[in-house]
Amino acid sequence: MTVLVSERLTIAVEGDVPVVRRRARELAQAAHFDAFASAAITTAASELSRNALVHGGGGYAVVEHVSDGLREGLRLVFVDEGPGILDIDRALRGGYSTGRSLGLGLSGSRRLVDEFHVETSLGKGTRVEVVKWARFRR
Amino acid sequence: MDPSLTEVLQFDEHQLRTRLAFFRIGEEELDRLAAMRPLMEEATAQIVSLFYEHLLSQPETRDFLDDPVLVDRLQAKQTAYFLQLFEGRVDLAYVENRFRVGAAHERLGVPPRWYIGAFDRYLGLVRERLIGRGVAGAELVADLAAVERIMHFDAALAIDAYVAGHLATHARNQAALRELASPVIRVHDRVLLLPLVGTIDSFRAQQVMESALLGVSEEQARVLILDIAGVAVVDTQVADHLLKTTAALRLLGAKTILTGISPQVARTIVELGVDLKTLHTRNKLSDGLELALSLVGREITDKERGS
Amino acid sequence: MTPTIPILRVRGHLLVSVQGELGDDVVEQFQNDVLSAIERDRGRDGGLLVDISGLEVVDTYVARVLADTAAMARLMGRHTVVCGMRPEVAATLVQMGYMLDGVETALDVDDGLDRLGLPR
Ligand SMILES: Nc1ncnc2c1ncn2[C@@H]1O[C@H](COP(=O)(O)OP(=O)(O)OP(=O)(O)O)[C@@H](O)[C@H]1O
Ligand SMILES: [Mg+2]
Numbered sequence: 001m002t003v004l005v006s007e008r009l010t011i012a013v014e015g016d017v018p019v020v021r022r023r024a025r026e027l028a029q030a031a032h033f034d035a036f037a038s039a040a041i042t043t044a045a046s047e048l049s050r051n052a053l054v055h056g057g058g059g060y061a062v063v064e065h066v067s068d069g070l071r072e073g074l075r076l077v078f079v080d081e082g083p084g085i086l087d088i089d090r091a092l093r094g095g096y097s098t099g100r101s102l103g104l105g106l107s108g109s110r111r112l113v114d115e116f117h118v119e120t121s122l123g124k125g126t127r128v129e130v131v132k133w134a135r136f137r138r
Numbered sequence: 139m140d141p142s143l144t145e146v147l148q149f150d151e152h153q154l155r156t157r158l159a160f161f162r163i164g165e166e167e168l169d170r171l172a173a174m175r176p177l178m179e180e181a182t183a184q185i186v187s188l189f190y191e192h193l194l195s196q197p198e199t200r201d202f203l204d205d206p207v208l209v210d211r212l213q214a215k216q217t218a219y220f221l222q223l224f225e226g227r228v229d230l231a232y233v234e235n236r237f238r239v240g241a242a243h244e245r246l247g248v249p250p251r252w253y254i255g256a257f258d259r260y261l262g263l264v265r266e267r268l269i270g271r272g273v274a275g276a277e278l279v280a281d282l283a284a285v286e287r288i289m290h291f292d293a294a295l296a297i298d299a300y301v302a303g304h305l306a307t308h309a310r311n312q313a314a315l316r317e318l319a320s321p322v323i324r325v326h327d328r329v330l331l332l333p334l335v336g337t338i339d340s341f342r343a344q345q346v347m348e349s350a351l352l353g354v355s356e357e358q359a360r361v362l363i364l365d366i367a368g369v370a371v372v373d374t375q376v377a378d379h380l381l382k383t384t385a386a387l388r389l390l391g392a393k394t395i396l397t398g399i400s401p402q403v404a405r406t407i408v409e410l411g412v413d414l415k416t417l418h419t420r421n422k423l424s425d426g427l428e429l430a431l432s433l434v435g436r437e438i439t440d441k442e443r444g445s
Numbered sequence: 446m447t448p449t450i451p452i453l454r455v456r457g458h459l460l461v462s463v464q465g466e467l468g469d470d471v472v473e474q475f476q477n478d479v480l481s482a483i484e485r486d487r488g489r490d491g492g493l494l495v496d497i498s499g500l501e502v503v504d505t506y507v508a509r510v511l512a513d514t515a516a517m518a519r520l521m522g523r524h525t526v527v528c529g530m531r532p533e534v535a536a537t538l539v540q541m542g543y544m545l546d547g548v549e550t551a552l553d554v555d556d557g558l559d560r561l562g563l564p565r
Contacts, residue, residue, distance in 0.1 A: 036348055039533035046504040070305050105505050108541025351532035358552055385544045389535035391552035
């Protein structure tokens, strides 16, 4: 996988979430995502960066425009050093929230992307990596 | 004009340098190739014709070459192609040319295995020339290595173009299939029909949802009839997809009418625990159409009785 | 310097057009603005139409604020309709499992005003 653009963005305050979202959107455009794919990855970027901020106490995101030579795509990584996800299985199944929310951010993001990996360890933090590829080139 | 293949495949100066390094082609190899050029110019005609003799002697490749006019044209191209190997220069224009050769073979439907075999034949013919030249020892070995490397470099580029061409064809087929698979038909002002036929997997379900949403948004439709009479199997997963499409259309402000519901499908939907209040369903498409029209304030009346 | 959201009166109804990005900071403002516009509008009984055709991305956070605001407006006696959601936004929300069940929807402002009808 070739990385064409890579940026690291801090997630420390509320105002950082829209910044990550906007960057993801711009890169999706550069990678020729259609409207549906672009909305999907941008929304996932929003959910995961808010999770890193709200549940993880902040951290950073790496947003990348990648290519495997044949397809272009986006790789997004979200890292925090927060408490970790208490019940990862339930959180991935959806409908589980430690806040007053519906708990659809994490499970929903997973359905919006092509590749999804979570590493979480209690007391140490959480790292979520997602990849989405552009469809129907040319 | 089509974008260049180097552009499409994102093959830039950096890629070129790393690729040359990987195949161990440097100044020395390029100089050696350039030095061979006079010898090769002399031999081109014969090498190319022996090369075609080989291709025409094999049943698999002969099938692609049954048109003598085509063979003549290809031979002319081969001559230029062959001599370019001994230019002593490999730049992006060179790469583009090799990509085009690969793409042309892909379009002709020549599989890479024959392509690689043909390369080997070329290599053999060049080797004979070099050996026949009378230079031996380390010099000969180094010359042979230079030729082998550039030809393998070429083969790799051809394969890149093959794979990309294949994927592009695949993408086009997918796009065509996407239109075939979920045709949105306008049956009345602000009323659309989407008849589904065949098997629905999650990929197809996603296409159906997107086509339905785009259709509704483009036509400003208020109602979409989703006819599932032709769907082979409606299990809970398919039913779930169909209901998601319904939910998405509702978010846009349009109503969905599901028609063509068999007893088994009815059972599946009830088992899923769907809130039936929000779901418009009809057994027959014609009943669905009537309902759709009434939802946009129209009705079908009997002509004899007048309206 | 939070941008305020324009709230217009059209045919006796309140029309809120959400433009550009409903950033997390603006989203709270949106709810406050809408609720205080309804409060100022006391004595009338037109509906509330929220036009979100300008929103390119709606995540669960924004969706929740929209749904909550619609529910609050309804509690204050206003017939509330959200209109103009883009196809890709609808697809994304549904894929995530967010169906916005209690929210009434319309295609566009015209369609939304039709839904609201004449104020009683
Ligand atoms: N980065 C994180 N660090 C710690 N816990 C997390 C993190 N991300 C998610 N979680 C936990 O997983 C749960 C589910 O996350 P999810 O995003 O699905 O729901 P949510 O954030 O609570 O609500 P929303 O639907 O608004 O996103 C959270 O409530 C939280 O307990
Ligand atoms: Mg969340």
